[in-house]
Amino acid sequence: LFSAVPLAPRDPILGVTEAYNADTRPTKVNLGVGVYYDENGKLPLLECVRTAEDQLNALHAPRGYLPIDGIALYDQAVQKLLFGAQSPVITGKRAITAEALGGTGGLKIGADLLRRFTPEGTTVYISNPSWENHRAIFEGAGFEVQTYPYYDAATHGVDFDGLLKCLKEARPGSIFVLHACCHNPTGVDLSPEQWTQVLAALQAAGHVPFLDIAYQGFGDGIEEDGAVIRAFAATSLPFFVSSSFSKSFSLYGERVGALTVVLSDADEAARVLSQLKRVIRCNYSNPPTHGAQVVQRVLNDDTLRRQWESELGAMRVRIKAMRKALVAGLAAAGIDRDFSFIERQRGMFSYSGLTADQVEALKVDHGIYAVSSGRICVAALNDKNVETVARAIASVLAK
Numbered sequence: 001l002f003s004a005v006p007l008a009p010r011d012p013i014l015g016v017t018e019a020y021n022a023d024t025r026p027t028k029v030n031l032g033v034g035v036y037y038d039e040n041g042k043l044p045l046l047e048c049v050r051t052a053e054d055q056l057n058a059l060h061a062p063r064g065y066l067p068i069d070g071i072a073l074y075d076q077a078v079q080k081l082l083f084g085a086q087s088p089v090i091t092g093k094r095a096i097t098a099e100a101l102g103g104t105g106g107l108k109i110g111a112d113l114l115r116r117f118t119p120e121g122t123t124v125y126i127s128n129p130s131w132e133n134h135r136a137i138f139e140g141a142g143f144e145v146q147t148y149p150y151y152d153a154a155t156h157g158v159d160f161d162g163l164l165k166c167l168k169e170a171r172p173g174s175i176f177v178l179h180a181c182c183h184n185p186t187g188v189d190l191s192p193e194q195w196t197q198v199l200a201a202l203q204a205a206g207h208v209p210f211l212d213i214a215y216q217g218f219g220d221g222i223e224e225d226g227a228v229i230r231a232f233a234a235t236s237l238p239f240f241v242s243s244s245f246s247k248s249f250s251l252y253g254e255r256v257g258a259l260t261v262v263l264s265d266a267d268e269a270a271r272v273l274s275q276l277k278r279v280i281r282c283n284y285s286n287p288p289t290h291g292a293q294v295v296q297r298v299l300n301d302d303t304l305r306r307q308w309e310s311e312l313g314a315m316r317v318r319i320k321a322m323r324k325a326l327v328a329g330l331a332a333a334g335i336d337r338d339f340s341f342i343e344r345q346r347g348m349f350s351y352s353g354l355t356a357d358q359v360e361a362l363k364v365d366h367g368i369y370a371v372s373s374g375r376i377c378v379a380a381l382n383d384k385n386v387e388t389v390a391r392a393i394a395s396v397l398a399k
């Protein structure tokens with residue numbers, strides 16, 4: 001049975017880290033990761049998380065099964081974070097939320113649910129480029145996946161005309177996966193005016209928006225980065241949201257995320273929730289306890305919540321400072337190309353504009369690892385390595 005099974009290709013991003021780990025050069029830097037490192041190059045454990053865990057440990061609570069859709073207080077906290085506590089989608093019971101295994105889990109159960117209820121041949125559109133796993137998740141659920149124009153390398157901005165054209169020409173009822181903020185991998189987001197037009201085009205065609213919010217708080221702030229979700233909630237359009245707290249709580253391995261679906265009314269919402277539970281039941285039965293318990297404690301406690309906002313704010317500010325330092329470092333290294341776009345990009349990543357050959361040269365000559373698309377993780381830069389990285393990029397560009 002297995003003798004003819006071919007070897008699957010390595011995950012392009014995890015493969016970068018494997019190669020980095022095997023490198024013995026002391027000056028090596030891994031910019032290929034998708035995680036936030038602090039100023040000492042370490043993965044942080046947030047103080048708010050530590051406190052919530054101390055409180056939980058003191059309870060010595062037994063670990064029974066959770067309900068299929070997870071911890072109710074967690075699901076409610078996710079909705080409040082997305083829509084604001086007084087939102088009509090909450091008070092009108094139009095939104096349903098299920099705890100999920102990270103943002104990936106939210107996307108997966110959302111994809112499986114959509115596949116059950118959308119007509120055969122429904123196409124899913126993801127941005128060009130997008131987070132690698134979007135295509136794999138939706139194809140894995142049985143959809144045909146196409147891309148919509150997004151990044152314009154010439155302007156380091158958005159090909160907005162291309163995006164609008166695709167929204168208008170796609171078959172009505174298509175699914176559009178949209179990054180709510182801090183686009184991965186480019187760092188380039190739509191402006192509020194552009195979102196308004198996208199929303200109108202989605203509504204006109206009866207498309208199904210699937211918003212992915214994995215970096216809330218890393219762009220302009222928690223509220224600010226959630227504005228897009230609220231704009232969608234202000235319409236009557238049904239939509240999906242996948243939330244991830246991996247980055248914003250630095251809880252990667254705990255797999256904390258959620259799927260939220262906003263429907264037309266409370267009755268429709270109840271029916272969809274019952275179907276979502278069936279999807280979850282035959283995937284993994286019910287979600288884990290710890291991570292969601294920590295996140296709900298932080299979100300539902302005023303003091304811990306303020307602490308989280310301040311710790312997340314510090315991560316955001318540090319990343320912005322590193323963007324500035326990298327641009328300054330590149331100029332100081334004698335590059336005359338304009339890299340100021342790096343400062344305009346948002347979130348953890350930057351599409352640096354480096355070619356696959358230049359990324360290869362960075363690795364071979366300097367022990368600096370990035371994704372071959374030229375994506376670099378700005379959150380992996382710090383005061384100690386940013387100059388080295390800038391000089392290495394300058395030398396590769398001068399080749």
Ligand code: PMP
Binds near residue numbers: 101102104105255256
């Ligand atoms: N969506 C995007 C755009 C992401 O970048 C990521 C994580 N890299 C995810 C979803 C998944 O997040 P999680 O690790 O919580 O599954």
